[in-house]
Amino acid sequence: MSEYMVKAEGVHKRFGRLEVLKGISLEVAPASVMCLIGPSGSGKSTFLRCINHLEKIDRGRLWVDGELVGYRQANDTLYEQRESEIVRSRAKIGMVFQRFNLFPHMTAIDNVCLSQRMVLRRKSDDAEGRAQALLTRVGLADKMDEYPARLSGGQQQRVAIARALAMDPKVMLFDEVTSALDPELVKEVLDVMRELADEGMTMIVVTHEMGFAREVGDKVVFMDGGVIVEEGRPAQVLDSPGEERTKRFLGLVLEH
Amino acid sequence: MTGTEPPGEIQAVPVRHPGRWVAAALIAVLVAALARSVATNPRFEWGVVGHYLFSSRILDGLVVTLELTVLSMAIGIALGIVLALMRLSRSALVSGASWVYIWLLRGTPVLVQILFWYFFAALYPTVDLGIPFGPSFVHLDANSLITPFVAGMLALGLNEGAYMSEIVRAGIISVDEGQTDAAQALGMTRLQTMRRIVLPQAMRVVIPPTGNETISMLKTTSLVAFIGLADLLYAVQLIYAVNYKTISLLITASLWYLAVTSVLSIGQYYLERYFGRGSARETAPTLIQRIRGGFWPRHAEVESASQPPRLPEDHR
Ligand SMILES: Nc1ncnc2c1ncn2[C@@H]1O[C@H](COP(=O)(O)OP(=O)(O)OP(=O)(O)O)[C@@H](O)[C@H]1O
Ligand SMILES: [Mg+2]
Numbered sequence: 085m086s087e088y089m090v091k092a093e094g095v096h097k098r099f100g101r102l103e104v105l106k107g108i109s110l111e112v113a114p115a116s117v118m119c120l121i122g123p124s125g126s127g128k129s130t131f132l133r134c135i136n137h138l139e140k141i142d143r144g145r146l147w148v149d150g151e152l153v154g155y156r157q158a159n160d161t162l163y164e165q166r167e168s169e170i171v172r173s174r175a176k177i178g179m180v181f182q183r184f185n186l187f188p189h190m191t192a193i194d195n196v197c198l199s200q201r202m203v204l205r206r207k208s209d210d211a212e213g214r215a216q217a218l219l220t221r222v223g224l225a226d227k228m229d230e231y232p233a234r235l236s237g238g239q240q241q242r243v244a245i246a247r248a249l250a251m252d253p254k255v256m257l258f259d260e261v262t263s264a265l266d267p268e269l270v271k272e273v274l275d276v277m278r279e280l281a282d283e284g285m286t287m288i289v290v291t292h293e294m295g296f297a298r299e300v301g302d303k304v305v306f307m308d309g310g311v312i313v314e315e316g317r318p319a320q321v322l323d324s325p326g327e328e329r330t331k332r333f334l335g336l337v338l339e340h
Numbered sequence: 341m342t343g344t345e346p347p348g349e350i351q352a353v354p355v356r357h358p359g360r361w362v363a364a365a366l367i368a369v370l371v372a373a374l375a376r377s378v379a380t381n382p383r384f385e386w387g388v389v390g391h392y393l394f395s396s397r398i399l400d401g402l403v404v405t406l407e408l409t410v411l412s413m414a415i416g417i418a419l420g421i422v423l424a425l426m427r428l429s430r431s432a433l434v435s436g437a438s439w440v441y442i443w444l445l446r447g448t449p450v451l452v453q454i455l456f457w458y459f460f461a462a463l464y465p466t467v468d469l470g471i472p473f474g475p476s477f478v479h480l481d482a483n484s485l486i487t488p489f490v491a492g493m494l495a496l497g498l499n500e501g502a503y504m505s506e507i508v509r510a511g512i513i514s515v516d517e518g519q520t521d522a523a524q525a526l527g528m529t530r531l532q533t534m535r536r537i538v539l540p541q542a543m544r545v546v547i548p549p550t551g552n553e554t555i556s557m558l559k560t561t562s563l564v565a566f567i568g569l570a571d572l573l574y575a576v577q578l579i580y581a582v583n584y585k586t587i588s589l590l591i592t593a594s595l596w597y598l599a600v601t602s603v604l605s606i607g608q609y610y611l612e613r614y615f616g617r618g619s620a621r622e623t624a625p626t627l628i629q630r631i632r633g634g635f636w637p638r639h640a641e642v643e644s645a646s647q648p649p650r651l652p653e654d655h656r
Contacts (some may be wrong), residue, residue, distance in 0.1 A: 133521075136525055138521060138524060138525065167529055167530065168529075171527045171528070171529055172527070174524065174525060174526075174527040175526070175527030177525070178525075179522075179525040181518060181521065181522065183518055185516075185518040185519060185521060185522035186522075187519065187522070187523075187537055187541075188541065188618045188619060189540050189541055189615070189617060189618045189619070190618065191618075198526075198536065199523075199526035199527060199528060202528055202532050202536065203526060203527040203528060203532075231617065231618035232618065233618055233619065244522075247526070248525075248526070251526060251527065
């Protein structure tokens with residue numbers, strides 16, 4: 085096992101002339117939970133999308149599970165990976181989105197089965213067994229045959245988590261997964277994530293839920309304007325931040 | 341508060357719509373008058389219509405029309421998907437090629453394209469299959485390869501491809517980008533994502549205009565009369581050129597066109613229902629349920645709609 089599950093070194097990302105990430109370096113240890121906080125537009129989503137190569141980085145290096153993301157290095161030359169290679173490494177990285185992004189034309193269980201069959205080439209029976217187990221685990225045993233439109237937001241998000249877990253990922257990326265949910269539905273999703281953390285899943289969690297970050301996070305990273313401003317243990321960053329910008333942000337978030 | 345019973349199920353008297361009843365009565369009178377006039381006017385010669393409706397020449401023409409419609413729509417849809425994907429390609433050359441194709445085929449009359457394929461042999465007397473600029477393996481005589489039927493089918497199909505590509509492209513664009521993100525994050529390739537995630541959802545947007553195109557194609561096929569193909573309309577024309585029963589024979593042909601259009605419309609309804617699965621909280625009723633539910637549907641009928649259509653079992 086490599087020392088770090090995810091490692092970033094000087095990651096830069098530009099959209100046209102807008103530089104969104106300006107040199108992000110960080111390490112996530114296996115079986116640890118890193119919470120990424122920061123104001124809107126600071127580049128949190130972009131950074132997550134770089135980790136599984138949904139966005140190409142312009143400078144720097146990213147490794148997941150000891151393997152370079154998106155490129156192959158031979159001596160001093162970088163080669164872009166072919167799609168088949170990118171696809172293989174993406175399957176090791178689970179991602180859950182703010183807007184769920186369930187496939188609306190498939191039932192919950194088909195949502196969880198599809199990529200198992202298409203990407204991992206699992207047999208239908210195996211995929212279905214795994215899907216049933218996962219959906220039961222996130223508390224949706226009675227909703228397997230429902231289409232997403234008939235599920236509540238919290239239920240949809242739990243299906244999305246089950247769908248990502250079905251690929252047996254080594255690391256899970258969560259991008260503000262409770263932001264689109266009504267307050268009473270937030271807890272059911274956070275509970276699933278908390279359990280996952282307890283079982284030793286490596287997680288990177290972009291969130292505005294400071295309570296969750298404090299309780300579950302092993303490390304909190306505060307990002308602003310495309311750079312990491314401050315990082316450390318949750319108690320340290322959230323309760324006695326060293327930087328002025330962190331204090332201001334936390335003041336705004338904790339106010340309401 | 342007075343101690344009344346808790347209110348039970350609502351059984352209110354529905355609002356009356358006198359305007360609707362007046363309109364319905366008016367329509368009924370008009371329809372009856374029209375039907376009577378059409379039925380009793382001897383110049384329609386309904387006997388002639390009945391005589392020719394199932395005659396072999398007309399049925400042969402109908403078969404040609406149906407074959408042309410099905411084959412050229414098949415070519416059009418397949419080509420439309422390819423052209424739409426090319427248009428959306430990141431390579432400027434690929435998307436440009438698609439653009440030029442669409443520009444060329446939409447910009448010239450179909451009739452010209454039909455005639456062009458018909459006279460193809462004059463341009464290229466032989467067709468060689470092989471390596472470009474290299475040896476060729478098969479020599480074909482263009483005259484025997486491109487029969488009038490093949491010319492008509494190619495012209496209509498290749499032309500339809502240009503229109504279908506824009507319909508398919510609109511469907512693809514209508515699918516939320518988050519769907520692609522999710523599929524790619526799960527490790528699906530671009531092709532898998534397109535085939536299993538994007539295209540099935542695009543279908544909801546694609547089917548209604550495709551239904552239009554198919555019905556329009558059914559009638560556009562009559563242009564092949566110009567290259568001597570005996571489709572339904574041409575068969576009818578050949579007959580009335582001899583016996584002068586023009587109106588009756590045109591009615592005969594129209595009845596067939598209407599019959600086929602009806603079947604196509606029903607097919608479209610069920611296709612829409614299948615690809616609309618999961619998009620609404622309630623599954624749409626089948627046509628039968630809908631007719632049984634009356635013309636002013638009550639929600640009770642809609643709610644008891646049948647099982648949601650299932651995804652066909654997949655063995656990939
Ligand atoms: N595909 C794109 N093209 C151009 N600009 C983009 C693109 N994606 C993101 N951006 C820009 O990059 C910046 C960072 O966006 P990002 O979504 O990463 O922020 P964020 O920290 O996740 O914010 P939020 O908390 O609102 O989700 C924003 O200014 C955004 O407008
Ligand atoms: Mg974001």
